[in-house]
């Protein structure tokens with residue numbers, strides 16, 4: 217990771233800012249807590265009627281199942297009915313409010329990989345423990361955020377319960393609106409005239425609509441593998457199309473996604489095939505893959521991820537979101553746009569990491585910088601760091617769309633944030649558990665959420681929860 221680590225703790229006079237937090241999902245909740253702890257005056261805007269963001273499961277789907285129509289009805293959450301976490305609860309929770317199993321409560325799901333309802337309950341527990349709801353304006357959507365004189369921000373919002381919009385001035389804005397709502401789909405030759413059904417995983421809820429169908433599922437992420445397992449039980453055939461298959465021979469070492477696909481191939485589903493990328497689709501329903509194979513399909517299910525989307529944000533071109541390349545930038549350490557720091561910041565932009573502890577550290581950093589407890593490098597140094605990071609990505613052959621994929625340096629990143637904040641670095645058992653899950657997935661692709669060999673790490677985790685961060 218490129219570094220401009222001249223940031224440090226300062227002894228300057230603490231400042232209290234009036235801060236708008238956009239979103240009351242996991243990132244907005246912890247941002248609100250950290251900002252208030254640091255003495256800021258916080259308003260959280262939440263367009264939904266409850267907290268939890270992506271973890272608020274709903275059977276509702278959008279009016280355009282592929283999620284491309286600009287005027288479609290929008291459903292925020294991408295959760296499907298069967299979803300269990302893909303991270304162990306011990307590593308998933310906030311560090312100073314662990315996601316420990318509540319065995320004593322029959323209403324709770326004590327599994328190490330619990331279902332989505334348990335995560336929502338945990339977030340509600342967190343909000344209750346720290347009195348977050350009193351800071352939240354529910355059913356209030358932020359429709360515009362723009363710069364005004366003096367480096368402040370105008371925030372325009374619309375409440376569901378009133379026809380009048382509201383305009384307010386804030387010293388700082390923290391964007392916590394998530395990035396799993398705006399579907400990304402692959403370009404496929406012939407797709408506009410293909411007669412079959414198309415759906416993006418954002419609008420996938422249950423397997424039943426795929427009964428007896430021939431389904432092409434594009435992608436190999438964790439959602440793709442969950443959904444594949446869901447529908448393989450009812451569909452006639454499931455063909456997984458992955459670009460990892462085509463590039464496998466060019467890669468120096470197989471990527472985790474490729475290994476996961478291989479594990480799937482060997483996992484014993486007789487109605488499942490793993491195929492290369494799609495070359496083209498045709499009016500007669502056929503789907504041609506780049507290896508020359510052909511399948512006539514009923515449905516294409518795009519598990520192709522999401523785009524960053526901040527429709528309310530107007531920064532006069534200072535922060536841009538590159539739609540195709542999925543880069544938000546420039547952002548120093550994925551958080552502060554150098555030219556607008558510290559009054560504008562983002563929580564939760566990185567992916568392929570452990571989200572909640574990451575949100576917690578980013579939020580502590582933002583709160584500490586806004587109060588003058590933590591110093592940032594100069595704008596020039598931050599910009600230099602961003603450019604060096606982009607160059608390092610290019611030199612390593614990583615595509616731009618992986619700008620915020622921090623998998624390879626997730627531990628280093630979290631430790632860097634912790635040091636900025638004066639917090640302890642992440643405990644060693646967390647990384648060991650993460651690696652154990654990844655290995656377990658490859659060995660037991662069907663049962664990794666219920667069988668494991670790392671009880672010694674579980675003991676360490678609960679011991680460390682007892683002692684606190």
Ligand code: FAD
Pocket residue numbers: 238239240241242243244261262263264267268269270271292294295296300301302303308356357358359392393394395396439528563564570571572
């Ligand atoms: P969100 O949860 O999306 O919350 C954003 C909030 O902002 C929402 O409540 C939304 O209504 C609100 N909002 C948006 N725009 C506005 C606006 N203009 N005005 C007002 N409010 C607004 N992570 C894990 O740790 N473990 C897992 O097992 C896991 N599984 C996942 C499975 C799926 C299918 C997906 C899609 C993601 C998964 N994740 C998982 C990632 C997960 O989304 C993050 O952990 C986390 O929930 C994201 O929190 P967030 O607060 O950044 O965003």
